Amino acid sequence: MSPPHTGQFFARVLCRQLLLVMRRPIEMGNPLLFFAMVIVLFPLGLGPAPDKLANFAPGLLWITALLSNLLTSDAVFRSDFDDGSLEQLMLAPQPLFLSSLSYILAHWLTTGFLLALVSPVFALMLNLPISALGTLILSLLLGTAVLSLLGGIGAALTVGLKRGGMLISLLILPFYMPVLIFGAAAVQAAVTGTPPGPYLAILGAMLSLAIALAPLAIATGLRISLDA
Amino acid sequence: MYFNTVQALLMMDGHGVYVWPAYLITAVIIVMLLVAPMRRRSRLLQRLAAEVRRAERKTVAGVRGGQ
Amino acid sequence: MSISAIGAPLLEAQSLSLLRGGRELFCDLSLAVHAGQLWQIEGANGAGKTSLLRILCGLSRYGFEGKVVRPVAPLYLGHQPAVKALLSPRENLRWHLNGEGLYSAEQIDSALARVGLCGYEDVTSHTLSAGQHRRVNLARLFLSDARLWLLDEPFTAIDAQGVDETQALLASHVAAGGAVVMTSHQKLQVTCEVHTLKLVQSLIS
Amino acid sequence: MWTFFHKLGSPPWLYAIAGAILRWLVPITLIALISGTVWGLLFTSPDFRQGNSYRIIYIHVPAAVVALAGYYVMAIAGAISLIWRMKMADVVMKAAAPVGAALTFIALLTGAIWGKPTWGTWWVWDARITSMLILLFLYLGVVALYESFDNKEAAGKACAVLSLVGMVNIPIVYKSVDWWYSLHQPASIKFTGESTIDSSMLYPLLLMIAAFYALFTCCLLMNMRAELLQRESRTQWVKRIADEKGRG
Structure with a gap:
C-alpha cells in the first residue's frame, strides 16, 4: 500500500482532529461559554442603557471573539506534543505545511466557526440592529479564520515551553489588531447602513495572505519547538 | 544663540518644563543603553579570567603534587 | 530472499x-x-x-x-508512545500520523494480537497501563512497511x-x-x- | 565578496571587527548626539504655532525612525540565521531586540510629553503613536520569547520566525492603524503630519537622525560582543581574551 498522497493525508489528519474533539463534545462549548460570559460583563460594566450598548456592540462582540480565540489557540498542538504524536507527524513524508493547515482548519471549525454561528444571539443582547447580524456572522467567519491561523503560529512557537500559555498572547495579540480593526469596522458600517463590502474584502485579503504564509511559519515553529 | 539669558533658556517661555525632562529621560536611557553592554562584557571577562587563573593554579598544584 | x-x-x-x-x-x-x-x-x-x-x-x-x-x-519509536488516551488501540493505529498507507482492520487486529493486546482492541486507551501503551506503539512494527x-x-x-x-x-x-x-x-x-x-x-x- | 560573507561566521573575527569599528564609532556618535542636541535646543528658533515644545522633535522623530529600522534589522538577521543557518545572525538579532525596544520606548515617552503642551493630554490615540505602541509590543514579544527558551539555539530560531512574521505584519498594522485613525476622527489636525518644516529646523533633525542610527549601531555591536563572549565562553579564544584582560 503506497503512502497516501498529500490530499488524502490532509483529509486524514483533519478527520483525526475532528474525531478527537468529538470524543469530548462538551469541550467545544467552552469557548462559546466564555464568549457568553464576557458579553454579559459589558452591560454590568458599562450600564444597561440600550443605546450606549448598541453604540459599542460591534467592538465588544469582536474583542470578545478575539479573546476566546486566543484562549483556545494555545491547545492546538499541546495535546499531540505531550503524548508524542506530533513527533510522528514530523517524520511523515507528506509536507508539514498542509498537515499544520489541517490542524488549524480543525481548530477553526470547532471554535471560530461555531462562534460565528452563535454570535447573533449575543449581538441581540447588546442591542445590535438586526440589519447588521448578517455582516457580523460573515465578518466573524472570515476574521476567526485569520485569528486561528495567527494563533497557530504562536502555538507552534510556544508548544515546547512549559509555561507557554501566557506568552502566546504577548506574541500574537499585535498581529490580531488589524483583523480587529477591519472586523469591527465592517459591523460598524453595517450598523450605520453603509455597505460593509470593502471591509469584508480586506478581511478576505488578510485571510488569503494568512492561509498562504502562516502554515510556513507554523511548520518552521513546530520543527524548532520539537528540536529543543 | 536664540535664548539670550540662561533663565530664558530654562523657562523656554513655559515649555521648558516639558522639553528638558524629555531630553533628560532620553539622555538617561541612552547612557544606560551604552553602559550596560560594557559592564556585562567586563564582568563576564573578569569571571572567565578568575576561572582561567583557578584552573592554572589547580594544574600547577597537580604537577607539584605529582612529583 | x-x-x-x-x-x-x-x-x-x-x-x-x-x-x-x-x-x-x-x-x-x-x-x-x-x-x-x-x-x-x-x-x-x-x-x-x-x-x-x-x-x-x-x-x-x-x-x-x-x-x-x-x-x-x-519508522521511529520514541520514548513517548504516541497513543491518544481518548482513542482505542484500534483507532490509534487506524488514525496514526506516520503518513503510511491505511492499515486494514485485519492487519490492525493481527498486530494487536501479536503484541498481546487481543481483547483490548476497543477499550479507550486511558484505561490501559503505560506498558500496554508501549505495546500499541510496538504493534506498529508488525504493520509498517x-x-x-x-x-x-x-x-x-x-x-x-x-x-x-x-x-x-x-x-x-x-x-x-x-x-x-x-x-x-x-x-x-x-x-x-x-x-x-x-x-x-x-x-x- | 563571498569570503567576507563567510568570515562573518567566525566568532573571534567578528568580535575583533566589532571592537575595531566601535573604537572610532562611539566617539563620533557622542559628538553627533551632543552637537545635534545643542543645535536643536539652543540655536533654532521656536515653531510659530507650537512654540518651544516642538524642540522635542529632535529626539522623538529620530527615535521613532531608528526603532522601526531596528525591527527590520532584527528581522533580516533572523531571516539570515534561518535560511543560511549562520549562528552569528542569531547573535545580531538577539543584540538588536533590546536596543530597538528602548528606542521605541523613548519615542513613545517623548511623543506623550510633546502631546501634553500641544493637545493638553498625556496620551493621544494618534495613528503614528498607536503604531509605535504596537511596535513596542512586537519588540517585547521577541525579547520575552527569547527569555522563555532554555536552549539558546532554539530560542534564536524561534525569535527569527517571530520577527519574520512581524516584518510581514508591520506594514499591515501601520496601514490599518492609519486607516482606523482616519475613520474615527476624520477632521482632527494631523499631529505628526510633516508640516512643511523649513530648513533651519530640518538640518539639526537630519543630524540627530544620523546620530541615532550611529547610536543604534554602537549599542548593537556592544551587545553583540557581550553575547559572543557569553556563547563562546568555553572556547580558547575567549579564554585568551580573559587572560589578557586579567593580566592587563
Whole structure:
C-alpha cells in the first residue's frame, strides 16, 4: 500500500482532529461559554442603557471573539506534543505545511466557526440592529479564520515551553489588531447602513495572505519547538 | 544663540518644563543603553579570567603534587 | 530472499558532533547503515543515545554539526508512545500520523494480537497501563512497511515473552532486507549479526 | 565578496571587527548626539504655532525612525540565521531586540510629553503613536520569547520566525492603524503630519537622525560582543581574551 498522497493525508489528519474533539463534545462549548460570559460583563460594566450598548456592540462582540480565540489557540498542538504524536507527524513524508493547515482548519471549525454561528444571539443582547447580524456572522467567519491561523503560529512557537500559555498572547495579540480593526469596522458600517463590502474584502485579503504564509511559519515553529 | 539669558533658556517661555525632562529621560536611557553592554562584557571577562587563573593554579598544584 | 548486495546505505551520517550544555556528547561520528544490518547504540544514561537517534531520524535539525542522508522515510519509536488516551488501540493505529498507507482492520487486529493486546482492541486507551501503551506503539512494527526502523529502547515495560517476539521480528525484518538502528540496555539475543556503536561520554578538555 | 560573507561566521573575527569599528564609532556618535542636541535646543528658533515644545522633535522623530529600522534589522538577521543557518545572525538579532525596544520606548515617552503642551493630554490615540505602541509590543514579544527558551539555539530560531512574521505584519498594522485613525476622527489636525518644516529646523533633525542610527549601531555591536563572549565562553579564544584582560 503506497503512502497516501498529500490530499488524502490532509483529509486524514483533519478527520483525526475532528474525531478527537468529538470524543469530548462538551469541550467545544467552552469557548462559546466564555464568549457568553464576557458579553454579559459589558452591560454590568458599562450600564444597561440600550443605546450606549448598541453604540459599542460591534467592538465588544469582536474583542470578545478575539479573546476566546486566543484562549483556545494555545491547545492546538499541546495535546499531540505531550503524548508524542506530533513527533510522528514530523517524520511523515507528506509536507508539514498542509498537515499544520489541517490542524488549524480543525481548530477553526470547532471554535471560530461555531462562534460565528452563535454570535447573533449575543449581538441581540447588546442591542445590535438586526440589519447588521448578517455582516457580523460573515465578518466573524472570515476574521476567526485569520485569528486561528495567527494563533497557530504562536502555538507552534510556544508548544515546547512549559509555561507557554501566557506568552502566546504577548506574541500574537499585535498581529490580531488589524483583523480587529477591519472586523469591527465592517459591523460598524453595517450598523450605520453603509455597505460593509470593502471591509469584508480586506478581511478576505488578510485571510488569503494568512492561509498562504502562516502554515510556513507554523511548520518552521513546530520543527524548532520539537528540536529543543 | 536664540535664548539670550540662561533663565530664558530654562523657562523656554513655559515649555521648558516639558522639553528638558524629555531630553533628560532620553539622555538617561541612552547612557544606560551604552553602559550596560560594557559592564556585562567586563564582568563576564573578569569571571572567565578568575576561572582561567583557578584552573592554572589547580594544574600547577597537580604537577607539584605529582612529583 | 537473501540479503541484497551492499547497495546504497539506507541511512548515512557524516562527521556528526553535538554539544549539549558544555558537554561534548559525540564528536566526528560517522555511520552507514546498509540493508540487512541491525545496529545497537550503547552508552551510559545521558551519553546522547536519544539525541543521536533524534538526529538520525530527522527530528533534530539544528544544533549539531555534520550531515545525515536518509533516502527512505523511517519508522521511529520514541520514548513517548504516541497513543491518544481518548482513542482505542484500534483507532490509534487506524488514525496514526506516520503518513503510511491505511492499515486494514485485519492487519490492525493481527498486530494487536501479536503484541498481546487481543481483547483490548476497543477499550479507550486511558484505561490501559503505560506498558500496554508501549505495546500499541510496538504493534506498529508488525504493520509498517518502512524499511528503516529507528527504535528508542523498544523493550522498556515489555514482558519477557513480548521481548522475545520483538527480537524475532527484528531478525526477520533485517533478513528481509530492512535495517534497524536501536538503543537498548539489554543484550540482544538475535540470530543475525549485531553491529554495536559505543557512545563514550567525554567532557571538553 | 563571498569570503567576507563567510568570515562573518567566525566568532573571534567578528568580535575583533566589532571592537575595531566601535573604537572610532562611539566617539563620533557622542559628538553627533551632543552637537545635534545643542543645535536643536539652543540655536533654532521656536515653531510659530507650537512654540518651544516642538524642540522635542529632535529626539522623538529620530527615535521613532531608528526603532522601526531596528525591527527590520532584527528581522533580516533572523531571516539570515534561518535560511543560511549562520549562528552569528542569531547573535545580531538577539543584540538588536533590546536596543530597538528602548528606542521605541523613548519615542513613545517623548511623543506623550510633546502631546501634553500641544493637545493638553498625556496620551493621544494618534495613528503614528498607536503604531509605535504596537511596535513596542512586537519588540517585547521577541525579547520575552527569547527569555522563555532554555536552549539558546532554539530560542534564536524561534525569535527569527517571530520577527519574520512581524516584518510581514508591520506594514499591515501601520496601514490599518492609519486607516482606523482616519475613520474615527476624520477632521482632527494631523499631529505628526510633516508640516512643511523649513530648513533651519530640518538640518539639526537630519543630524540627530544620523546620530541615532550611529547610536543604534554602537549599542548593537556592544551587545553583540557581550553575547559572543557569553556563547563562546568555553572556547580558547575567549579564554585568551580573559587572560589578557586579567593580566592587563
